[in-house]
Amino acid sequence: MAASKKDLRTCNKGHQYYKTSDCPICPICERERKPDNGFLALLTAPARRALENNGITSLQKLSEYSEKEILQFHGMGPASIPKLRTALQEEGLSFKE
Secondary structure: OOOOOOEEEEOOOOOEEEEOOOOOOOHHHHHHHOOOOOHHHHOOHHHHHHHHHOOOOOHHHHOOOOHHHHHOOOOOOOOHHHHHHHHHHHOOOOOOO
16 A cells, blocks of 8 residues: 655644645644643544534533533544543533433
């Protein structure tokens, strides 16, 4: 199998990076905007964007959804659920039943 061709791209901020997919996300910008703390800092960039794109930026808002609903978001995978469950439990919250 042939290796994927990487294309050099430049984002709106001028960062240059290589990508093999058609994903428009600049990995440098993503690293810069990753939170240092809080439950969103526990997640991978796709999972974090999945929550943010659905208006979930607090544990209180997260608790309004079931695990099944969260897993339906594009970018959210099953490996994120235990991290989210623990973060909710630490604040006395849980996913919606």
